[in-house]
Amino acid sequence: MTAGPFVVGVAKLRRQPGHRWHEVRHGVVEDLACSGSAVPAGAECAAEVTLEAIGGGVEVTGTVSAAWEGTCRRCLAPASGVLHVPVRELYTPGGDGEDTYPLVDDQVDLQPLVRDAVLLELPQAPLCRTGCQGLCPTCGADRNEGTCGCRAPVDPRWAVLDALRRPDGG
Ligand SMILES: [Zn+2]
Ligand SMILES: [Zn+2]
Structure with a gap:
């Protein structure tokens, strides 16, 4: 040895x-x-x-x-x-x-x-900083860099209906 x-x-x-x-x-x-x-x-x-x-x-x-x-x-x-x-x-x-x-x-x-x-x-699930805001689940924007303007996530089934109801949706 x-x-x-x-x-x-x-x-x-x-x-x-x-x-x-x-x-x-x-x-x-x-x-x-x-x-x-x-x-x-x-x-x-x-x-x-x-x-x-x-x-x-x-x-x-x-x-x-x-x-x-x-x-x-x-x-x-x-x-x-x-x-x-x-x-x-x-x-x-x-x-x-x-x-x-x-x-x-x-x-x-x-x-x-x-x-x-x-x-x-060793951390199993580390954070980049205390209180990291994470990514927007809708558009993927980094919420540490500001708000992206997305509304709270909606049920995807309702999102489809919303799209159908849009006046310019054809
Ligand atoms: Zn982070
Ligand atoms: Zn977003």
Whole structure:
């Protein structure tokens, strides 16, 4: 296993119970996406964490950050933002990634923690801005750019009758 940017050697830390390390790591994590948004390819995630040796394991507390891009669910314009996800996880020998993460060869790999935190918080249905007005269901105009003059949507069956009744409708 090659040491990625998120691998932290903790042999020294584990010999010093009660000591705390502050670590800031950046790196690309592949395939961070959900149905509504994704971390852009090549964009780095960040982990700003404190590590502390606890009961044979290592506790990791801090914040995972990542930029995301997506499509506004109301107006279909590009939407983007930055996630800051609080994390508090335990690495233990024999950890399987369910209750605790694995602590192998005195190394803590923060990458699976970063991946899980980001995937949990990526917006499924993002908005381009707070209070986006969306598109007009009648003419498709972007209502963030002004009113289009359409009246409230009518039942399509009545719309047909309206067209037939128009004096110039032939
Ligand atoms: Zn929008
Ligand atoms: Zn309209």
